[in-house]
Amino acid sequence: MNQNKKTVLEMRINKVGENLKKNNMEFYYVPTAAEVCPLVEKLMPAGSSVTHGGSESMKECGLPDLLNSGRYNYIDRSKATTPEEAKAIYRQAFSADVYITSANAITEDGVLYNVDGNSNRIAAIAYGPDSVIVIAGYNKIVRDLAEAEVRVKNTAAPPNCVRLDCDTYCAKTGECVSLKKADRRISDGCCGDGRICCNYLISAQQRHKGRIKVIIVGEELGF
Numbered sequence: 300m301n302q303n304k305k306t307v308l309e310m311r312i313n314k315v316g317e318n319l320k321k322n323n324m325e326f327y328y329v330p331t332a333a334e335v336c337p338l339v340e341k342l343m344p345a346g347s348s349v350t351h352g353g354s355e356s357m358k359e360c361g362l363p364d365l366l367n368s369g370r371y372n373y374i375d376r377s378k379a380t381t382p383e384e385a386k387a388i389y390r391q392a393f394s395a396d397v398y399i400t401s402a403n404a405i406t407e408d409g410v411l412y413n414v415d416g417n418s419n420r421i422a423a424i425a426y427g428p429d430s431v432i433v434i435a436g437y438n439k440i441v442r443d444l445a446e447a448e449v450r451v452k453n454t455a456a457p458p459n460c461v462r463l464d465c466d467t468y469c470a471k472t473g474e475c476v477s478l479k480k481a482d483r484r485i486s487d488g489c490c491g492d493g494r495i496c497c498n499y500l501i502s503a504q505q506r507h508k509g510r511i512k513v514i515i516v517g518e519e520l521g522f
Contacts, residue, residue, distance in 0.1 A: 305517065308437060311407070312515050315440055318409025319513050323505040330517040335360035335434060342432055342512055343371065343397050350374035350392045351399035352420035356434050356521035362399065389419035393427030400424060401521050402435045403455050404447035405513070411502035412447035414456070416495035424511070425500055433513045436520030444501065448485050452478055456496055458522045465493030
């Protein structure tokens with residue numbers, strides 16, 4: 300990245316970081332994805348029970364290798380072979396020491412915005428694990444919740460539906476059907492069984508200071 304652009308980008312990231320801290324979340328900045336694993340390792344004591352949501356950002360940072368290193372009690376959702384096993388693992392997340400995830404969007408005033416289908420991810424972000432580590436590329440930063448909504452409908456949901464092979468309007472067209480509505484509500488979307496935008500979580504100022512730890516990376520990550 301051009302150094303001038305990087306300087307301006309880091310100004311914006313640091314502004315977001317200060318607002319995250321005002322909202323009782325911890326903030327960390329690393330310039331590259333390669334620096335995420337060493338930082339996450341410092342935030343997770345050896346022997347911790349750890350699990351995660353379905354995060355492409357986490358994979359792009361190489362976190363699976365760290366989780367499979369033997370230093371942690373890794374509750375691995377990929378080991379589930381039946382829906383019942385998957386449900387059991389999702390429920391184990393609530394008693395995990397650490398939950399790792401990304402965010403669909405982070406507003407400039409330090410608010411996390413997440414939308415889910417099964418909603419095991421947003422449930423764990425909201426309650427359960429003692430520590431939640433959010434890993435997000437700078438591309439997840441938006442001005443406000445209105446822009447966060449559009450980001451999910453335009454940028455995050457369509458490729459996720461393609462990845463998950465969901466039979467949805469956005470998987471076929473690349474955008475949410477609700478964007479065509481002049482009087483669109485934030486919860487509007489398709490009506491198919493494959494819809495992944497079912498439940499919405501806005502994480503503003505936190506009661507439990509430092510429980511949520513946000514790592515913003517100076518590279519694009521995830522969807």
